[in-house]
Amino acid sequence: MTELKESMQKAHARLKKRRAAEKRFKMFGVGALAFAFLCVLMLFTSIISNGYTGFKQSYIQLDVVMDETVVDPDGSRDPAKMMFSNYNALVKTALKTKFPDVTNRRDKRKLYGLISSSAGYDLRDMVLDDPSIIGTTQTVWVMASDEVDMLIKGVFDRTQPESTRPITNDEIAWVETLEKENRVEKRFNTNFFTAGDSREPEQAGIQGALVGSALTMLVTLALSFPLGVMAAIYLEEFAPKNKFTYLVEVNINNLAAVPSIVFGLLGLAIFLNLFGMPRSAPVAGGMVLALMTLPTIIIAARAALKSIPPSIMEAAIGVGASKMQAVFHHQLPLALPGILTGTIIGMAQALGETAPLLMIGMVAFIADVPSTPFDPATVLPVQVYLWADSPERAFVEKTSAAIMVLLGFLITMNALAVLLRKKLERRW
Amino acid sequence: MKPMTKDNAVDIEKELNLSNGNVSKGVNSVKLSQDEVKISAKDVRVKYGEKEALFGINLDMPKGKVTSFIGPSGCGKSTFLRCLNRMNDTIDGCSVTGQIIVDEVDILSKQVDTVLLRAKIGMVFQKPNPFPKSIYDNVAYGPRLHGLATDKNELDEIVEISLEKVGLLKEVKDRLLEPGTGLSGGQQQRLCIARAIAVDPEILLMDEPCSALDPIATAKIEELIDELRGSYTIVIVTHSMQQAARVSQQTAFFHLGNLVEYGETEKIFTSPVDERTKGYITGRFG
Numbered sequence: 001m002t003e004l005k006e007s008m009q010k011a012h013a014r015l016k017k018r019r020a021a022e023k024r025f026k027m028f029g030v031g032a033l034a035f036a037f038l039c040v041l042m043l044f045t046s047i048i049s050n051g052y053t054g055f056k057q058s059y060i061q062l063d064v065v066m067d068e069t070v071v072d073p074d075g076s077r078d079p080a081k082m083m084f085s086n087y088n089a090l091v092k093t094a095l096k097t098k099f100p101d102v103t104n105r106r107d108k109r110k111l112y113g114l115i116s117s118s119a120g121y122d123l124r125d126m127v128l129d130d131p132s133i134i135g136t137t138q139t140v141w142v143m144a145s146d147e148v149d150m151l152i153k154g155v156f157d158r159t160q161p162e163s164t165r166p167i168t169n170d171e172i173a174w175v176e177t178l179e180k181e182n183r184v185e186k187r188f189n190t191n192f193f194t195a196g197d198s199r200e201p202e203q204a205g206i207q208g209a210l211v212g213s214a215l216t217m218l219v220t221l222a223l224s225f226p227l228g229v230m231a232a233i234y235l236e237e238f239a240p241k242n243k244f245t246y247l248v249e250v251n252i253n254n255l256a257a258v259p260s261i262v263f264g265l266l267g268l269a270i271f272l273n274l275f276g277m278p279r280s281a282p283v284a285g286g287m288v289l290a291l292m293t294l295p296t297i298i299i300a301a302r303a304a305l306k307s308i309p310p311s312i313m314e315a316a317i318g319v320g321a322s323k324m325q326a327v328f329h330h331q332l333p334l335a336l337p338g339i340l341t342g343t344i345i346g347m348a349q350a351l352g353e354t355a356p357l358l359m360i361g362m363v364a365f366i367a368d369v370p371s372t373p374f375d376p377a378t379v380l381p382v383q384v385y386l387w388a389d390s391p392e393r394a395f396v397e398k399t400s401a402a403i404m405v406l407l408g409f410l411i412t413m414n415a416l417a418v419l420l421r422k423k424l425e426r427r428w
Numbered sequence: 429m430k431p432m433t434k435d436n437a438v439d440i441e442k443e444l445n446l447s448n449g450n451v452s453k454g455v456n457s458v459k460l461s462q463d464e465v466k467i468s469a470k471d472v473r474v475k476y477g478e479k480e481a482l483f484g485i486n487l488d489m490p491k492g493k494v495t496s497f498i499g500p501s502g503c504g505k506s507t508f509l510r511c512l513n514r515m516n517d518t519i520d521g522c523s524v525t526g527q528i529i530v531d532e533v534d535i536l537s538k539q540v541d542t543v544l545l546r547a548k549i550g551m552v553f554q555k556p557n558p559f560p561k562s563i564y565d566n567v568a569y570g571p572r573l574h575g576l577a578t579d580k581n582e583l584d585e586i587v588e589i590s591l592e593k594v595g596l597l598k599e600v601k602d603r604l605l606e607p608g609t610g611l612s613g614g615q616q617q618r619l620c621i622a623r624a625i626a627v628d629p630e631i632l633l634m635d636e637p638c639s640a641l642d643p644i645a646t647a648k649i650e651e652l653i654d655e656l657r658g659s660y661t662i663v664i665v666t667h668s669m670q671q672a673a674r675v676s677q678q679t680a681f682f683h684l685g686n687l688v689e690y691g692e693t694e695k696i697f698t699s700p701v702d703e704r705t706k707g708y709i710t711g712r713f714g
Binding site for chain 1: 513543546547557560573574620623624
């Protein structure tokens with residue numbers, strides 16, 4: 001009897017230990033989760049706090065005299081000729097009249113630097129739109145230059161000594177004058193979404209990269225999805241299980257782990273140098289990324305096919321379906337949610353890929369928005385890389401803003417994958 | 429050759445002094461005339477890779493009757509059943525030799541098209557496995573595959589008749605377009621039988637069709653098997669000796685890849701000849 005009691009006591013003590021171990025394990029789990037959450041929070045805070053100002057742009061109001069002698073010296077009102085008039089001179093004159101006491105050549109240069117060099121184009125578009133404004137005085141809002149923009153957004157500290165700040169006292173005084181007259185305004189930066197890349201931060205936009213990314217993804221999807229799914233179906237359902245297919249399998253799994261830059265080198269050697277495909281073009285980029293995405297899709301598709309109970313296949317074969325019919329009528333539709341999820345995740349991975357695209361020249365500075373997959377282009381992550389590398393302070397917020405756009409797309413894609421899986425998942 | 433599955437099987441082997449490989453030839457007490465036979469197996473041997481699963485089965489199954497295969501797990505009864513419609517073809521490394529004559533054709537020969545064969549020899553599986561599609565599509569799948577219906581009306585008719593035959597029509601009439609997976613287990617199994625008979629087969633193979641069902645659903649399936657007999661030649665594998673006794677006219681007892689005894693069901697259960705059969709049906713091993 002006492003023996004029994006003793007063993008009971010021992011069991012009790014052990015139970016206590018077991019409970020404690022369980023509690024500890026749970027705490028570790030919660031701790032790990034909290035740490036991960038904190039990291040994500042820090043990342044997002046940093047990106048958003050840096051980047052949200054990128055969606056705003058400072059504008060300065062000027063009273064511009066549409067001087068006929070500048071715009072249309074021979075009075076012909078010929079748009080082809082007026083295209084090439086010196087509209088920047090109008091901006092300069094407007095600034096000069098606004099600040100008449102600036103006479104020094106160097107100061108004048110600085111004064112003109114308040115306004116973005118794109119202001120002239122805005123005026124030209126206005127004139128070409130409506131030639132009747134020639135000779136009148138127009139109140140126009142023009143983009144401030146990047147440094148003034150930074151000043152207005154409070155990135156540059158006005159109290160710092162002049163020598164340590166990138167903007168001089170004179171410039172600050174001018175901007176403050178304009179601010180007092182309510183001639184300064186921060187507006188939503190539509191230019192950021194409609195323009196291509198530019199050396200001038202205030203004129204730089206992500207449309208070129210967005211379209212480039214879209215075209216690249218299109219090429220990637222068109223290549224990797226059908227190839228990947230077909231390879232998966234063959235390997236999973238039709239291939240004989242022998243050493244050769246085993247080798248293929250192992251290599252596919254290895255491919256998924258190959259560093260992406262290696263795919264870039266392969267693209268450079270094969271697609272560009274051997275096949276002579278256009279450099280920096282989404283078609284080449286898409287092909288490289290398709291190679292990279294292929295193993296992901298194959299592995300996901302095979303897992304999805306494998307998860308379908310064999311009884312479904314047996315049932316189809318049992319009523320006299322051929323193997324192909326059984327696969328295409330039953331296996332594939334049932335596996336499709338899983339395959340699509342894998343594909344979307346693979347595409348999201350490809351969308352965020354930079355390294356292989358550097359190799360095939362998509363890192364070039366391209367100001368134009370591409371219109372076909374054969375035009376030179378860049379993609380979102382490479383645009384982020386390019387801007388992060390630029391010395392101008394104003395590119396910092398552009399970089400973060402571009403990251404936010406990229407993350408937005410990635411989160412949307414992943415959410416879509418989850419949604420699709422939830423929605424299409426069938427039970428049996 | 430030691431593919432033993434149960435210790436007590438080893439015991440009985442020892443007891444019967446059979447484990448030295450000196451396996452006696454099976455007892456076959458069924459005598460059928462030539463035109464009574466629907467399926468005739470001659471020396472059917474199956475190998476999974478190197479492992480032998482069946483050691484030469486000779487068995488004649490009569491037309492329009494129910495033949496049941498009984499025996500302990502791993503005895504090869506399901507393997508043999510799957511030979512009858514070449515279902516083993518789908519298993520890698522499985523090789524079948526011998527002859528299985530159905531209507532004067534050796535179905536194991538390479539010339540036989542398995543697709544047509546399986547339309548002629550339907551199969552019902554252990555676990556109800558309706559397609560995750562509508563009840564209608566489940567039944568209509570086979571006829572569509574083989575082009576048995578020329579238009580929608582004809583297809584509707586086939587579906588209706590098939591469901592009627594398995595006694596499911598009344599229960600599902602109003603929800604033909606609902607998924608077949610939403611039915612109860614017994615209904616699902618009857619749906620699977622309807623799917624199999626929709627292509628108008630001559631032979632129905634059933635691989636433990638009731639093992640996943642409750643007693644009431646089982647009773648319904650057994651009743652159905654009894655009704656279908658006559659129109660179809662039915663071969664059923666079962667774990668339940670009572671079931672074999674209830675539904676079948678002939679019973680074959682398999683053990684360790686051999687056909688031990690084959691005879692009229694009544695005779696097998698009342699006066700078995702082989703010691704092993706006696707041991708199995710009296711519950712000494714299995």
